[in-house]
Amino acid sequence: MTALRVRDLSVRFDGAGGRSLTAVAGVDLDVPSGQVVGLVGESGSGKSTLARALVGLVPITGGSVELDGRPLDQRTKGRRRVQMVFQDPYASLDPRMTIGETVGEVVAAAGRVPRATRAAEVERLLELVALDPAHSRRLPRELSGGQRQRAAIARALAAQPDVLLADEITSALDVSVQGAILNLIRDLQRRLGLTVLFISHNLSVVRYVSDAVAVMYLGKIVETGPVDHVIADPQHPYTRMLLDAVPRLGAATRPGPAGADGDVADPHHPPTGCRFHPRCPVGPLVDPTRRLCVTESPDDGASRRRHRSACHFAEPAPASQLTKVAKQASEVG
Numbered sequence: 001m002t003a004l005r006v007r008d009l010s011v012r013f014d015g016a017g018g019r020s021l022t023a024v025a026g027v028d029l030d031v032p033s034g035q036v037v038g039l040v041g042e043s044g045s046g047k048s049t050l051a052r053a054l055v056g057l058v059p060i061t062g063g064s065v066e067l068d069g070r071p072l073d074q075r076t077k078g079r080r081r082v083q084m085v086f087q088d089p090y091a092s093l094d095p096r097m098t099i100g101e102t103v104g105e106v107v108a109a110a111g112r113v114p115r116a117t118r119a120a121e122v123e124r125l126l127e128l129v130a131l132d133p134a135h136s137r138r139l140p141r142e143l144s145g146g147q148r149q150r151a152a153i154a155r156a157l158a159a160q161p162d163v164l165l166a167d168e169i170t171s172a173l174d175v176s177v178q179g180a181i182l183n184l185i186r187d188l189q190r191r192l193g194l195t196v197l198f199i200s201h202n203l204s205v206v207r208y209v210s211d212a213v214a215v216m217y218l219g220k221i222v223e224t225g226p227v228d229h230v231i232a233d234p235q236h237p238y239t240r241m242l243l244d245a246v247p248r249l250g251a252a253t254r255p256g257p258a259g260a261d262g263d264v265a266d267p268h269h270p271p272t273g274c275r276f277h278p279r280c281p282v283g284p285l286v287d288p289t290r291r292l293c294v295t296e297s298p299d300d301g302a303s304r305r306r307h308r309s310a311c312h313f314a315e316p317a318p319a320s321q322l323t324k325v326a327k328q329a330s331e332v333g
Contacts, residue, residue, distance in 0.1 A: 213230050
């Protein structure tokens with residue numbers, strides 16, 4: 001069962017002088033109930049904007065979001081059904097409130113715990129994220145970065161959300177702490193059956209915590225599928241570029257493929273056709289006959305390709321996968 005279903009979602013920001021930016025451009029994304037879906041891409045790909053749109057922090061320009069088959073209503077009986085954990089825990093926690101007050105405020109707003117037992121609920125939540133309940137009396141500045149992030153996760157869980165969004169939650173932490181937070185997410189997901197959208201620029205991190213992965217580039221999803229399948233058999237050249245960028249112990253440094261090291265295009269004026277074609281190592285940069293990449297979007301045929309890849313030259317999907325996609329489409333219709 002799909003907990004979170006995003007269809008044709010767009011987010012556009014209008015600037016001065018009629019200069020607009022479409023940060024999210026017609027995204028389709030499914031987050032199945034009780035699973036972790038990783039959303040990966042470079043900085044500026046639109047990952048965080050998508051997450052912020054899902055929790056109502058930026059307005060949605062077009063498309064739809066459903067939760068358990070119904071249009072997403074952000075507030076239900078005092079709680080937010082989708083909760084977000086931000087990249088910088090120091091900036092996301094109120095510096096004037098103790099950790100206990102911060103978590104307790106959300107417990108009270110959710111309205112599911114009697115006043116007399118709220119302190120015990122705060123203690124339970126802190127223990128759930130492996131944070132000493134004694135820290136409830138401390139201010140955020142008195143905690144380490146990892147401890148602050150654990151407190152931020154406890155605050156999100158206090159709302160008893162249906163879906164948890166984790167936006168680059170380890171990138172602001174020391175390397176020695178990142179692994180502990182990733183292990184915490186895996187442990188919480190297994191113990192609580194959480195549904196999680198885990199956002200990162202690091203494909204190896206996404207692989208560690210996720211069941212499925214969606215690869216995002218310049219506002220669009222370009223490949224998606226079970227994480228092990230995508231890692232083992234990437235169909236989109238951008239996914240292969242991200243994999244090549246992951247350091248491998250003992251491996252010699254290899255130069256990137258031709259064309260892949262160029263700058264990301266101006267999002268105010270995205271390229272025509274395939275948005276990746278100005279950097280693509282298999283497109284018109286290296287094969288001038290492949291003008292199709294410049295003139296036609298690869299989105300339309302994605303459902304017929306392996307991993308729904310938005311690439312004109314990706315492999316066709318197996319017949320069994322096409323049958324499954326057709327069945328899902330008929331059920332939605």
